[in-house]
Amino acid sequence: MAIPKTLKEKANKAMGISTEDARITKTYLFVAFMALLVGGLLGLLQGLNRAGLLELPSWLNYYQVLTAHGLLLVLVLTAFFTIGYFYAALSHTLGGLLPIVRKMAWIGFGLKIVGFVFAVIPILRGNASVMYTFYPPMAASPWFYIGLALIVVGVWMCAFGAFIQVANWRKNNKGKHVPILSFFATGVFILLFFGSLPVAIEVIVMIIPWSFGWVKTINVMVARTLFWAFGHTLVNIWYLTAVSAWYVIVPKIIGGKRWSDLLTRIVIIALVIMNITGGFHHQIIDPGISASVKFMHVFMSLAIGFPSLMTAWAMFAVFERTARKNGGKGLVGWYKKMPWGDVRFLAPFIAMLAFIPAGAGGIVQSTNQLNQVVHNTMWVVGHFHLTLGMSVVMTFFGISYWLVPYVSKRVLTPAINKLGVIQTIIWTVGMIIMSGSMHTVGLLGSPRRTSYTTYGDNATALGWDPYLLMLAVGGTLLIIGVLLQVYAVINMMFFAPKGETEFPIAEEEEGASKTPYWTERWGLWIVIMLIFVGMAYVIPLTEFIVNAPPGSPPFKTW
């Protein structure tokens, strides 16, 4: 069946995505950007409250808003965008989705939406203000957790759909390498599946029976550890999704070539293997773990920095080569030859730049002594607004300017491109102001996850106020950015002129060395990943379970 397959692939590439596949991605992206709109508005409410400018009513308090803001942006926006984007990539590079895979994507979509409704109702009723991390002993309504479990199962459907699609392609294309963007998708879906296993165990086995009252107490440390095995992995799933666009899409948009196929694949494999173990550095301040174990975990956490440095190197190599090819001169003067007016390049480029301070801040937090200073302060909030809010989300925005027209069979007009550039600038300025003031006020000791208070006009707390005002200024700029972005997406999805948009995938450089076939042996990489997970988690989990303190009953702290 090899010949019809290739024909189909060629047809797919020439004629664009099939309507059925496009509908999947379009629906996922629509939900993602609606989540951005609502989540962004809630974020503004939070920022204004935090600056002392806005008193929220008792029926919609700060902690409810925080929970919903987190859930919408951290779970819904990222998960729906990632799945929509990679399903389009699978469809484009592997010759169209299989009917069964399409069905699984829709079942997954349904499960996620139902789960989301289950989770939102208790939040609105004020029964789930647990701030989007599932941290016992704070307990939400059990229905909130059941909703989250359904979301996880929905994600698994999509992950297995992707595996079936890739396995089928490989059977039909013996000995060939999986196209690079689908290789990224494979890595991301492997992480999504294995990373969400611990949180599924936490929620289904531990929290749901406990929040229903079927069991009286819960082992807090085990629950937290399982949560972070997932939480940290999720963070890196977004990052890996953004990185896929940096490696594959951005070079094409600037008119260059991919730098090294082997390096790209090694970065993906390294990130998959070493990711889940990193969760532990979120628990550096937690009790019950000996200092020597924490010390060794620093190595595991910092190891993830290595593939990131490889990425930084590869990216700037591509930029410089392409710019020089286009006539760029001088040691750094070649930057003038970059397409700065193209939002599809500008947004991801600023996202990459933001990852330099964001990554450095992450290293600060995973270092034991420095973490003591910033733990649970606004610094941490600043950090993840820099990583997720800039590095990841700005890349997603950049992707949206070609992906949305591609799946809607429309084109990016110069007007929307200009709007995108303006949006990118507003977003950048807003995020620098907001995240910068969050970092600073965190160093001064202002705690995260706390509604506005002056602590009885305490002098230290009053000293935070100017920074918190700046936070609100940044937040206000960001909501303008959100509105512009959502407008652009809706325009490109439903109103832009009809036409064909290319799915931009960069080619390998000429004369590139052949990538060895061992990069395709995912079974082996998964076993190595599991051994790494064992290395990281057997020591603390045994300690937490064997020497467990009395368990905790559920608490409603709000």
Add this chain to the structure above:
Amino acid sequence: MNQFFYGLLLLIFLALPPVAHLLESIMIVHMHMQMPMLVIAGFLMARLFQLRFPAFFEKWNGNGIPGIILFLIIVVFWTIPRAMDEALTFPSMEVFKFFSLSILAGIPLRDSWKKLSTIGKNAIIVIFTIKYFGMGLLYIKAPVQLCNNYLIIDQLTLGWGFLTTAICLVIYLLYVTFTDPTKYE
């Protein structure tokens, strides 16, 4: 030559007193991290010996079986609780640990592994899987301290480390048994 250098560097790093002390202070890290890294050091250094003394390896390890048996004996010896205790108590045993795991286990492993057939390789993994399940149960079930130098909780942790590693090996064996690479490659 490069590989030999990195292997030697790793061996020296592991032998530095603060490093050795840190790794040996936690039972599971002693057995499941320091010892495998010593084997890896020897594995890296092996290249030089293979190049210098090809005749020696050809004569004594032509089909890879003597080498892998030597590797097995050394590695099995170092999973005995008493062996770990002695390494911590007698400096001579500590020296033997560094020497045996790198030279007597790492080098033969490198020389033998490629010479073994697929069945031979999988047989070795099966042996280790069974052994790891056994050792895991021993360390978890034993009601008393098996090592004078480590607490019961360390022992339990090591037991679970053995079990999780064994589970990973089972997953690998299932993977190679039930997937047919000729369908893909």
